[in-house]
Amino acid sequence: MVEGKLALITGATRGIGLGIAQALGSCGPNLILVGRDEDELEHVAEELRPTVPHVHVAPFDLLRTSEIAGWFEDLCGRTGTPDILVNSAGISRRGLAVDLTLEDWNDVMALNTTAIFELSRAFAKRCIAEEKGARIINIASLMTAAARPGTSPYTASKGAVGQLTKALAVEWAKYGILVNAIAPGYIDTDLNKTLVADDTFSKWVEQRCPLGRWGTPEDIAWPVVxxxxxxxAFITGQVIYVDGGWLATF
Incomplete structure (x- = not known):
């Protein structure tokens, strides 16, 4: 169902992005892997190449938001326009709002929200010009609908991702560009490694989650596929929570 397509995945070297690359790669599409570290990208690409027809690496720092459109155009000149865009790259800056710096806020908003907007519209412009339907899947968060102390920039950025997903879905539906988001619960990734290592917090997650465990990147990857x-084909503008039942209880 995705065989022969070209999928671009940001944040593809670790965590949820890596899980998505592995799951999509097993289903037949060609891949473009995006991340900041070229060596890490090449390592992932080498692992995927035995089973994926074509794997391209595209090192780029998405915090350079003003350069995204030009970079994407150059990339498409080498690979062609992708059919699928997965916006998985993200960062967090933890701390109480009164203690965080404005730089913390700006960095989180830039990568988690502005970069998604810039890359998605660069992608959509090409798809519209080429009159081809496409898919955009954003990685939102449990924090798209809820919050906890010490996460204000991340929570704000992921709230914006949820609403941006809906806005772009409505705007681009007439072009056959479907835009949805997956909102993970607590997932055992590098981004959360300090939380996973905190025995008290980890036990709280396991007790609070109806399924009784942390999620894995694979739990998120297959809904993306x-x-x-x-x-x-008839789903757009949706934020799908893959959270082990977290939001269903209290």
């Missing part, structure tokens, strides 16, 4: 596939 579904949204990228023809099975999701």
């Amino acid at each position: 579904f949204l990228a596939s023809s099975a999701a």
